[in-house]
Amino acid sequence: MAEILVLVDHLDGTVRKPTLELLTLARRLGEPSAVFLGPGAGAAAETLGRYGAHKVYVVDAPEVEDFLVTPAVDALAQIAESAGPAAILLPSGPDGKETAARVALRLESGLITDAVDITAGEDGRPVTEQSVFAATYQVTAHITQGIPVITVKPNATAPEPAPVTPEVEKWDVAFGPAATTVKVLSRTPRERGDRPELTEADIVVSGGRGVNGAENFAVIERVADVLGAAVGASRAAVDAGWYPHSHQVGQTGTQVSPQLYLAAGISGAIQHRAGMQTAKTIVAVNKDKDAPIFELADYGVVGDLFQVLPQLVEEIERRRS
Amino acid sequence: MKIVVCVKHVPDATADRTFTEDGTNDRGSVDSLLSELDEYAVEQALRIVESGVEAEITYLTVGPDDAKDALRKALAMGGDSAIHVSDQDIEGSDAFGTSLVLAGAIERHGFDLVLCGMASTDGTMSVVPALLAERLGVPAVTHLEELTVEDGTVTGRRESDSATVRVQGALPAVVSVTDRSGDARYPSFKGIMAAKKKPLETLDLADLGIDTERVGRTGARSAVDTAARRPPRTKGEIVAADGTGDAGLAAFLTAKKFV
Numbered sequence: 001m002a003e004i005l006v007l008v009d010h011l012d013g014t015v016r017k018p019t020l021e022l023l024t025l026a027r028r029l030g031e032p033s034a035v036f037l038g039p040g041a042g043a044a045a046e047t048l049g050r051y052g053a054h055k056v057y058v059v060d061a062p063e064v065e066d067f068l069v070t071p072a073v074d075a076l077a078q079i080a081e082s083a084g085p086a087a088i089l090l091p092s093g094p095d096g097k098e099t100a101a102r103v104a105l106r107l108e109s110g111l112i113t114d115a116v117d118i119t120a121g122e123d124g125r126p127v128t129e130q131s132v133f134a135a136t137y138q139v140t141a142h143i144t145q146g147i148p149v150i151t152v153k154p155n156a157t158a159p160e161p162a163p164v165t166p167e168v169e170k171w172d173v174a175f176g177p178a179a180t181t182v183k184v185l186s187r188t189p190r191e192r193g194d195r196p197e198l199t200e201a202d203i204v205v206s207g208g209r210g211v212n213g214a215e216n217f218a219v220i221e222r223v224a225d226v227l228g229a230a231v232g233a234s235r236a237a238v239d240a241g242w243y244p245h246s247h248q249v250g251q252t253g254t255q256v257s258p259q260l261y262l263a264a265g266i267s268g269a270i271q272h273r274a275g276m277q278t279a280k281t282i283v284a285v286n287k288d289k290d291a292p293i294f295e296l297a298d299y300g301v302v303g304d305l306f307q308v309l310p311q312l313v314e315e316i317e318r319r320r321s
Numbered sequence: 322m323k324i325v326v327c328v329k330h331v332p333d334a335t336a337d338r339t340f341t342e343d344g345t346n347d348r349g350s351v352d353s354l355l356s357e358l359d360e361y362a363v364e365q366a367l368r369i370v371e372s373g374v375e376a377e378i379t380y381l382t383v384g385p386d387d388a389k390d391a392l393r394k395a396l397a398m399g400g401d402s403a404i405h406v407s408d409q410d411i412e413g414s415d416a417f418g419t420s421l422v423l424a425g426a427i428e429r430h431g432f433d434l435v436l437c438g439m440a441s442t443d444g445t446m447s448v449v450p451a452l453l454a455e456r457l458g459v460p461a462v463t464h465l466e467e468l469t470v471e472d473g474t475v476t477g478r479r480e481s482d483s484a485t486v487r488v489q490g491a492l493p494a495v496v497s498v499t500d501r502s503g504d505a506r507y508p509s510f511k512g513i514m515a516a517k518k519k520p521l522e523t524l525d526l527a528d529l530g531i532d533t534e535r536v537g538r539t540g541a542r543s544a545v546d547t548a549a550r551r552p553p554r555t556k557g558e559i560v561a562a563d564g565t566g567d568a569g570l571a572a573f574l575t576a577k578k579f580v
């Protein structure tokens with residue numbers, strides 16, 4: 001069966017959920033092989049095998065952590081040249097997209113970014129689906145040249161296990177001069193709270209300018225915690241310094257596709273919509289009945305978020321007890 | 322030193338954008354402007370010069386005739402000159418075709434630093450800076466929120482989804498900046514007037530020695546099969562806050578099994 005390469009996204013060896021989604025999609029096209037860069041492959045191999053990776057290529061070289069993006073390009077391009085896969089899948093995100101673009105250029109391949117779904121076409125080659133123009137259009141496309149290189153957005157599919165015992169292959173990459181040109185001087189991990197990650201969460205509760213202050217975000221967090229949700233924010237709230245940029249939802253922030261998106265004190269500007277319009281269910285709380293966010297909402301409450309949200313928490317807790 | 326800022330003329334993102342019948346972005350249907358995300362790159366170029374680095378700033382765009390408007394807008398903010406690459410055969414290019422043309426024009430002009438925005442507001446692929454660096458054979462220091470250029474290097478800060486990373490590369494390099502790198506200035510009246518007199522060179526593919534087969538629709542490496550407007554989300558139930566516990570919202574969330 002055709003080999004499909006999947007670039008693994010991991011944090012110190014802990015495989016992140018989007019990678020499991022990629023492995024699940026890859027099985028529609030052929031037999032997935034994972035490409036694992038950096039230390040920690042031991043524990044990861046088991047997880048990758050559980051989601052159907054028949055093979056794990058491991059590149060445990062210091063270059064991968066000491067330099068930006070290009071070591072991954074060398075690794076992936078060299079493995080692809082030798083393995084001759086039927087497709088290469090990577091997680092969408094700044095690093096994944098850059099890696100994908102460079103790999104495609106080196107392999108003289110075509111590239112599709114930000115796919116939200118992949119299926120096998122009539123000839124078995126991948127057909128992608130993308131949401132474009134702030135998610136107002138749905139586009140299907142295919143690659144016409146070389147090995148298809150595709151980046152996939154988080155939440156494109158639900159990860160499904162298909163356990164196998166993977167063959168682990170250590171791979172020595174011959175790093176070219178471009179691999180070591182952009183040095184990582186320091187890396188400060190961001191503090192990870194107990195809440196789910198924005199891109200991976202089933203529910204996202206977001207606050208905007210209407211939250212009106214950093215300390216008021218506690219109101220949003222309360223709702224998030226009672227629903228087991230991640231916290232998001234509009235750019236207006238982030239620019240005001242009320243919440244960290246890593247939580248920004250939208251065109252220049254994170255694009256989420258959760259089961260439920262609850263927007264409070266957010267007007268629904270096109271750039272914000274670009275990051276949340278594909279949510280399954282949208283709920284809005286806004287004191288302006290004409291706010292554009294209501295056009296998208298499956299359920300909307302016209303009112304003051306400082307009244308509506310605490311009451312919602314109370315009501316949910318009452319229903320649960 | 323030579324700074325080249327790549328800018329794109331894009332359909333207004335707040336307008337209703339559509340596709341042409343052959344599946345490319347229909348640029349004729351709405352007003353276009355300088356991509357807002359490229360304004361941040363223009364701003365950083367100007368700040369580098371203002372910080373005392375001796376440099377000449379040139380804007381570069383690839384696009385149809387009216388793409389000149391994006392160059393004039395950038396020149397009105399500041400900077401010295403502009404290059405417009407325009408050719409019938411470029412129409413329909415993907416990121417590979419576009420980056421080939423940009424790289425050709427950059428090499429012809431000469432460069433120490435190429436500045437780009439983090440993505441275009443229409444294509445949103447975010448891959449042109451990396452492709453340019455790959456083609457030009459120079460470092461790509463991308464997605465910077467903060468940068469300094471000194472002693473032949475560019476150093477900056479970038480936010481990955483799990484960490485803050487400080488990175489450094491030697492010039493010549495390609496750099497992209499995010500919308501958090503610093504607010505872009507508005508052109509002054511004087512700036513707008515001055516822009517009209519600044520040199521603007523127009524080039525075509527022959528000037529760059531680029532084979533027409535490698536760009537446009539023929540050179541594109543992917544093809545759109547279908548483009549359909551997503552069914553508009555149907556507006557749901559909108560209720561006034563009832564002030565008595567918003568049982569309606571809680572009931573909705575319970576019915577959808579979120580509670």
Ligand SMILES: Cc1cc2nc3c(=O)[nH]c(=O)nc-3n(C[C@H](O)[C@H](O)[C@H](O)COP(=O)(O)OP(=O)(O)OC[C@H]3O[C@@H](n4cnc5c(N)ncnc54)[C@H](O)[C@@H]3O)c2cc1C
Nearest residue numbers: 208209210234235236250251252253265266267271287305
């Ligand atoms: C290139 C570019 C990229 C951008 N990228 C992004 C992006 O990634 N993400 C993003 O979010 N934006 C982005 N923006 C900005 C976007 O255009 C909007 O400015 C921003 O989304 C507005 O945020 P907001 O809805 O919180 O604020 P506003 O538009 O000011 O809306 C605030 C809302 O809160 C309501 N409100 C106020 N008080 C209360 C209350 N007590 N109770 C209930 N409701 C209340 C108001 O009625 C109003 O509707 C981008 C813009 C540009 C140009």
